[in-house]
Amino acid sequence: MSIRSLRTLVAVHDHGTFSAAAEAVFVTYSAVSQQMKALEEEYQITIFDRSKRTPELTPLGLAMVAKARDIIQTYDDLVPSILGEGALKGEITLAAVPTTLTGLVPLGISILKRNCPDLHIRVGLGLTTSLLTQIKRGMLEAAILTVPSIAPEDLVIQEIVTEPLELLVSDQLSEDDPIALLRSQPFIRFNREAVVGEIIERWLQAKSVTVNEAMELQGLDAITSMVAANLGVSICPRRCIETQAPPGVRSLSLGPDAPTRRLCLVTRKNSAKRLVIDKIHESFLEAVEVGVFPPKLHPQRVSA
Known part of the structure; x- marks a missing residue:
């Protein structure tokens, strides 16, 4: 798992589709699909319901999005919280x-x-x-x-x-x-x-x-x-x-x-x-x- 993959997961949730998420995080559609598949394989869970034309987040996937937001926020705030004046x-x-x-x-x-x-x-x-x-x-x-x-x-x-x-x-x-x-x-x-x-x-x-x-x-x-x-x-x-x-x-x-x-x-x-x-x-x-x-x-x- 990487911060980049978590950012992509959150982008899929916020923008609704893999295509829109790809534009938001500046990667290709295939890169988004690969990152999401890698997350599912790493944790052996189903994050997306792919039975529909547009993949939708499962309840487990939605819960993962919420946790991903917390992890991303902690990651982004790590350096500013340590450097003090560096936050400027x-x-x-x-x-x-x-x-x-x-x-x-x-x-x-x-x-x-x-x-x-x-x-x-x-x-x-x-x-x-x-x-x-x-x-x-x-x-x-x-x-x-x-x-x-x-x-x-x-x-x-x-x-x-x-x-x-x-x-x-x-x-x-x-x-x-x-x-x-x-x-x-x-x-x-x-x-x-x-x-x-x-x-x-x-x-x-x-x-x-x-x-x-x-x-x-x-x-x-x-x-x-x-x-x-x-x-x-x-x-x-x-x-x-x-x-x-x-x-x-x-x-x-x-x-x-x-x-x-x-x-x-x-x-x-x-x-x-x-x-x-x-x-x-x-x-x-x-x-x-x-x-x-x-x-x-x-x-x-x-x-x-």
Whole structure:
């Protein structure tokens, strides 16, 4: 048995087929098949049910995948856990919810790279629920996401910032009452599969506001563009990092009891990469303090 074979086994589980797993681990289809056959022969067990067109993991195979994840994680964390400062070198995968990718994430990573130049950061994308599952399963090391209503006990949540939600409206509309606008204008809904979408829906229900839904989108930039075109109004998080807003859009407060979304960094409790994870958290806190992207640079003095 080798770590490589275990990685391939996990890839087959995560990607569904030998072909997809081959692409994920950068080997040929035949290499995947040979590795899986070798595992079965070494332990004299049936990992795959090959009676079907696409081989499927048996219950024993699924149990082996779970153990394989633990072994791979221990193997990957071995050197960083020993070297300490050496953890600030190498590679780490950081995923994030889509609404953070145009301000907070690029600024936070640029600060992290400045402080840890030998650290390579791979960036992923996903919604909060999916990212939490990937972290729990060991498929992902860290993620920036909305604080979940129920936090799994085996995860560490480090809060970064709280963003109030606000109403985005076209500047072609003169009305300033957010409730009146929500009731009279088409509503561009934030994706309800996202935690933010759930927060918005609960607030609308608490306010007894029935909206005329026109569309449901996920990307904050896409929603803002639709509002700028005067195709409706929308409730979105106020970005903690100021970016250049598109013309034609203004924002209105939802009042003193406006809902909020809390962004955080989530990792596993047993992660041996705690040093680099703490550096990531510090970098994103610093990004919030900077508050603007791209950062405003002070002009250099010109010598006389």
